[in-house]
Amino acid sequence: MLKVTIDNIPVEVEDGTTILNAARKIGGNVVPPAMCYYSKLKGSGGKCRTCLVRVAQSSAKDPRPMPKLVASCSTPVQDGMVVQNLTSPEVIEARKGIVEFLLLNHPLDCPVCDQAGECDLQDLSFGYGMEETATEEERREYPVIDIGENIKLHMNRCILCYRCVYVADQLTDQRLHGVLYRGDVSEISTFIQNSVTNEFSGNVIDVCPVGALTDKTFRFKSRVWFLKPMNAHRECGKCSGKVAAWMFGSEIYRITGRKDQYGELETFICNECRFEKKESTDWVMEGPRHIKRQSVISSNHYEEMKEQSIIHPIEGTMEKKE
């Protein structure tokens, strides 16, 4: 076990843990934001640079600080390491720059985008971003294309985190899409308008931190904050069948996987559950999902039903209703 201190909070972690995972063990504000790292995908991380932290002391043996900010998702901890995340103004400043770079080509079409309200980039720019853009050049623009019959790709919004490529690589037998070209012209694409047909391909929608890959069956149907996310499950031969059903009244508007507090899926779900089962009779409802109070989705969202009581008119006492 190695002893690490992150933002003055000590924690003991196993050998080989990254700084980000050590911070997640503490939880709360010390966890650096991550746009490309995904704990369930091997090899992910190290691309977006939003999780940069300052290492004030490399280890107990070598107390010198690391010369540059390091990406916490891909740097393993050492014994006696002292890490600064929010306590270092340098990190906050760097993150501001990173957000500016991520938004450099990102179209600010949040009013149109289906991801708005549950978008990691929106949260990040709200937390660290500047109000203004420093550039006046045109943003790069790509046509909107369909990859597969249920997935829409808005390449304009992509931040090239590669998560969807890892999902296709590690979850399915044959990857049909990838990143073409290099540098600032690189783009996610299928090879010559091929369609992605694997039965787990819908998970690329959930792992996408922005609105680049969106559900065509939910396209422009509603805004996420008008819907109520419910835990639901069904018997499914291909996947666990545990999903989040986004309800509007008694209607199911869309099905997604269940995301944990870091926006990562608990289990990957199959396309049949995601795209085809949209009747409320298909699902067994378990109850409302937990939504952070700070989220826009939490408006009018109640996590438990209060037991109804009757006030006795004369004695003023309360009775539990049957």
Add this chain to the structure above:
Amino acid sequence: MKSLTNRSRVVSNKQMNFWERIYFPAILNGMRITFGHLFRKKTTVQYPEVKREYSDIYRGKHVLKRDEEGRERCTACGLCAVACPAEAITMVAAERKPGEEHLYREEKYAIVYEINMLRCIFCGDCEEACPKEAIFLTPELVKSEYSRDKFTYGKDELVEPLDPAKRIDVSKRQTAEVLEFKKNKKYKHNK
């Protein structure tokens, strides 16, 4: 016990004196106040003939603006509905089809947009929340009706006319900073 306010009075049972018992001075004092009101400035106006002056930024009936080319600005983003404290606004979005570019500004538009004028409290939060400068409140009043159903205004009542002469001017509602920003063609918003 200490009283909660300083307005409470101790009740006494003292006998009234002679002047208080004949009530005449109290009646005269009451009449003085009553007739004194006759010579005050009137607080009412004779409505159809005289109209009260409205503020330039009076918050009355809403309008859904079009842009300079006559395209609807609203993209059905739902921010007005989520900002609305009275939950008066509902909308359904639709995707713009090829060939409709002259009607709608963005690829998504509101196919149904309804404001329940009976719920609306005319706070102007929708106007403030709108990222597309689509909804504004105008000094126009909501007309009275005989039936409650008619107060749910749809797009036919809210969207401003296509005819440039009949457009509704909202420039007085925008602050000097906003008008200055709109002049700057550097921002994509203004192109």
